[in-house]
Amino acid sequence: MNILFFTPISPFPSFGGEKIRSAALLQALAALGHRVFAIVGNEDEVSLADYAIPGVEFFVHREKPLTLTERLTGNFISAQSPSLLRLFGEICNRHPIDLAFLDYGYVGQYIRWFSAGRIPVVLGTHNAQAMHTLQKPARGFIQQLRRKQLVNLEKTHERRYFGQAAAVITVSEDDHDYHASFIDPAKVFVVPNFLDETAYTLKEQREKNLLVMTANFSMFMNHEGLRWLVDEVWNDELAKRFELWLVGKHSRESLQQLKGTEHWKNIKAVGKVQDVKPYIAMASGVLIPLLHGSGTRLKCLEAMALRTPVISTSKGVEGVQSDHFILANTPEAFRHAILTFNGRGPLGDLLHEDFLREYSASVNRQRLERILRQVRATAPVITHQTVTE
Secondary structure, eight states, rough: EEEEEEOOOOOSSSOSSHHHHHHHHHHHHHTTTTTEEEEEEEEEEEOGGGGGGGEEEEEEEEOOOOOHHHHHHGGGTTOOOHHHHHHHHHHHSSSSOOOEEESSSSOOHHHHHHHHTTOOEEESSSSHHHHHTTSSSOSSSHHHHHHHHHHHHHHHHHHHHGSSSSEEEEEEEEEEHHHTSSSSSSGGOOOOOOOOOOOOOOOHHHHHEEEEEEOOTHHHHHHHHHIIIIIIOOOHHHHHEEEEESSSTTTHHHHHHSSSSSTTTTEEEEESSOOOOHHHHHHHEEEOOOOOOOSHHHEEEEEEEETTOOETTTTTTTTOOOOOOOEOSSSHHHHHHTTTSOSSSSSSHHHHHHHHHHHHHHHHHHHHHHHHHHHHSSSSOOOOOOOOO
């Protein structure tokens, strides 16, 4: 098929859960033999030629930052970008598009544009966004009011537009059940977050006393998880036994905000890196001290793919099918789990087996293809016509 793919995300470089998800979807669609015309963000202004995917042609759409008026009125949940609509039209006029794939965020308002041209739409969700926002800490009346407003806006967007899609793809069973509460359940599917197993064959020398936490620390759930870890779990005893590296965007700023320094009690903030895989591969364990969030954590899947044991809260591995995590949900239990961890044993290999069974690209490409075939089979016959504005 010819597929028009749009995401406001900047998938490259692919560091951070939402970026990895979007990049993986693009790679999967191309690997299935489809021709993809991908409209993406490019906030880092990278050369997309450096991230070429055979079968994918890239276009860039730069979203303007929200104005104060847009934030206050909430009209951004339904506003359509004229420049984006023109780009849709240009692509559809030059190529017979069989299906549109809209991925992540406030994109539901564009479904009707494609439906008017009898082009079926698959809508990709990365989480149950309203429920995700509801977990965000709000300190004080103004923050609580803002959070309530945003949750209501997100629920309005979901209920106004998501049901117009031919299929809605969620990443976990919990997210499936949430969306199926207001969308025809027959149109809601699960394709969990997944990774290309061939990109995770790296084997580094394990550092016995090295632990890592990988994340985009500007995201509230990661910053709050780090706050819990350094304020309530980490102590001098742990610092004598282990070195912890915080790897990822804003890790320095996050630790600086919490502790006033980028290096505290054998915790080192590495900052943004081009590739987190070598750090995960060399560590004896990965920590996921999350208290908030939804979906399937890609930081967890990356550890599984690289055979690195995981010490996590239940929230940190929520929705991931494996019985081989080390779980602890209180500060005392989490501290004890780290202190008694030695990195030896079969946990890493067992996690890798679970990853290959449920979260590898080879398995999930087939899940994705079954959904696309079903949408194509049930969609109205498309008569490719020139789009006029």
